[in-house]
């Protein structure tokens with residue numbers, strides 16, 4: 001398991017919209033990015049742990065949802081094909097995604113301190129590490145109970161029930177739901193060039209991309225559970 005290099009500098013400053021945000025990992029003295037921490041070293045990442053509550057959505061509900069999204073075993077295969085392609089590009093992908101969030105005032109607001117409105121660098125950095133792991137988890141495409149339970153946890157962490165808790169952040173209390181499915185489009189559109197970078201055929205890139213769109217949409221639907229009145233999900 002990879003470990004974060006001790007003392008490695010995490011971030012470069014990126015000036016966005018008048019704010020200086022700590023967004024990207026700094027290359028070390030050899031010009032290499034520090035290696036990514038393994039899942040056990042990521043603060044607040046609890047996928048597969050006993051403390052994660054059971055999802056109110058059942059595996060049978062999940063199957064029905066996948067069917068409605070035209071999500072098939074072929075998509076599972078293409079997501080898994082994307083993993084070795086994306087694995088060493090995770091930080092570059094995060095730079096692009098955080099660049100988009102950081103330059104969109106409507107979105108960077110949700111990383112802001114609830115009093116000053118200024119983005120909280122520590123909060124950004126901690127969420128970024130879990131976001132990186134999420135890329136690999138999405139490419140793993142293991143739709144089992146542990147995965148379903150962690151989807152519920154991620155939904156709660158966007159909702160006022162649990163936002164800020166795991167990072168002890170002093171940010172605004174909730175991400176408004178309407179932005180979550182919306183982000184499916186920039187996340188998957190900007191991913192496509194990374195899928196194409198390692199020599200896969202154009203047809204395979206299309207299929208990997210389509211599988212990612214479906215998976216991210218599926219997840220953003222599951223994350224909606226806490227936002228929807230009881231019995232209406």
Ligand code: HEM
Nearest residue numbers: 107110127130131134154157163164165175179180183184
């Ligand atoms: C397709 C849409 C989205 C994806 C794929 C996504 C992905 C993620 C992931 C993987 C995490 C970390 C989960 C964990 O704790 O393990 C996270 C947390 C977070 N996301 Fe999102 N997200 C989406 C939409 C949004 C939107 C629209 C915002 C608004 C800026 C946002 C802001 C945040 C914040 C502030 C956290 C930290 C929550 C906390 O306090 O624990 N996300 N997101």
